[in-house]
Amino acid sequence: MTEEFEKRTHEILEESAGRLDGRTRSRLTQARHAALAQLAQPARHWWRAYVPVGAAAAVAVLAVVIWSGQPPGTAPTLVVSPVDDLELLADAEAQDFVDDGEDLEFYEWAAGEAET
Amino acid sequence: MTAFVTLAGVYSTPDFGGERSLDQDLMTTSRALDQFLSSVEKRAFKIAQLGLRNDDDALDAVQDSMMKLVQSYASRAVDEWRPLFYRILANRIRDMQRRRTVRGRIMAWLPVRDADDDEEFDPIAQAPSHDPGPAKRLELDEAIGVLETAVAELPARQQQAFLLRNFEGLDVGQTASAMGCSEGSVKTHYFRALENLRAKLGEVF
Numbered sequence: 001m002t003e004e005f006e007k008r009t010h011e012i013l014e015e016s017a018g019r020l021d022g023r024t025r026s027r028l029t030q031a032r033h034a035a036l037a038q039l040a041q042p043a044r045h046w047w048r049a050y051v052p053v054g055a056a057a058a059v060a061v062l063a064v065v066i067w068s069g070q071p072p073g074t075a076p077t078l079v080v081s082p083v084d085d086l087e088l089l090a091d092a093e094a095q096d097f098v099d100d101g102e103d104l105e106f107y108e109w110a111a112g113e114a115e116t
Numbered sequence: 117m118t119a120f121v122t123l124a125g126v127y128s129t130p131d132f133g134g135e136r137s138l139d140q141d142l143m144t145t146s147r148a149l150d151q152f153l154s155s156v157e158k159r160a161f162k163i164a165q166l167g168l169r170n171d172d173d174a175l176d177a178v179q180d181s182m183m184k185l186v187q188s189y190a191s192r193a194v195d196e197w198r199p200l201f202y203r204i205l206a207n208r209i210r211d212m213q214r215r216r217t218v219r220g221r222i223m224a225w226l227p228v229r230d231a232d233d234d235e236e237f238d239p240i241a242q243a244p245s246h247d248p249g250p251a252k253r254l255e256l257d258e259a260i261g262v263l264e265t266a267v268a269e270l271p272a273r274q275q276q277a278f279l280l281r282n283f284e285g286l287d288v289g290q291t292a293s294a295m296g297c298s299e300g301s302v303k304t305h306y307f308r309a310l311e312n313l314r315a316k317l318g319e320v321f
Binding site (some may be wrong): 001006009010012013014015016017018019024025027028029031034035038039040054081100 | 149153158159162182183185186190195196260263265282283317
């Protein structure tokens with residue numbers, strides 16, 4: 001009884017699959033060909049996907065180096081002349097920062113150091 | 117056969133020692149895959165159609181499964197392809213069912229659009245299919261309609277077990293592998309599917 005039922009349902013489903021219309025059969029064939037076409041494509045290396053990103057990063061670094069005019073790793077040099085210090089201290093306007101009578105000894109000492 | 121037209125560019129390149137062997141391996145694999153896929157494509161489509169109840173979605177599911185099999189499992193033994201292919205297809209159908217559920221919730225808020233607007237005339241669609249004759253055809257039409265409706269209404273796991281065992285003809289082990297469950301579960305799902313179908317179709321069959 002069960003086997004008969006199974007056999008009957010199997011036959012009907014087979015009949016249904018055999019009756020697929022032309023459009024469906026055509027699309028199944030196209031799908032199969034598209035899948036098989038993958039075999040013909042060369043193997044892809046994962047690192048190749050990162051080549052454009054790496055190139056863009058290298059160009060960006062180069063652009064920054066050229067724009068700044070200094071090679072990377074070179075720290076900017078601060079050159080301070082003692083004369084500049086003296087001028088700053090002797091500047092009349094700079095005196096405004098100093099309260100009257102306070103730290104004068106320090107400024108005198110600093111001026112002496114600069115002269116020597 | 118047409119598949120090899122696509123591969124012609126590869127096979128026509130000059131042979132240099134090992135390349136010839138590689139090309140021959142590729143061609144053998146391609147031929148075996150072509151044979152395998154053409155042997156399962158119609159049943160796979162019916163299984164997807166019954167699971168998704170939409171022809172276009174079913175075709176997409178079958179195509180995705182074919183692509184995945186070729187891409188990832190072409191190097192496996194030929195007798196492993198069938199359970200692997202149906203495993204991929206089952207997963208794809210389940211994913212599409214879930215996505216459709218989510219989409220359905222979103223689309224419920226949008227105005228309805230007539231799907232026929234997108235239909236273009238396709239001469240291949242008009243091609244006649246195998247016709248067994250009017251009387252027999254009518255009888256079969258009815259039987260197919262009733263059975264497919266009943267199968268489509270089965271719970272998902274019962275439907276899978278029934279279609280893979282009864283329709284595709286996989287054995288219990290292969291069905292378990294395709295469904296990702298134990299052989300005992302397959303037997304249970306299949307038994308319940310038969311019971312359900314017999315209860316619905318007993319008078320017709």
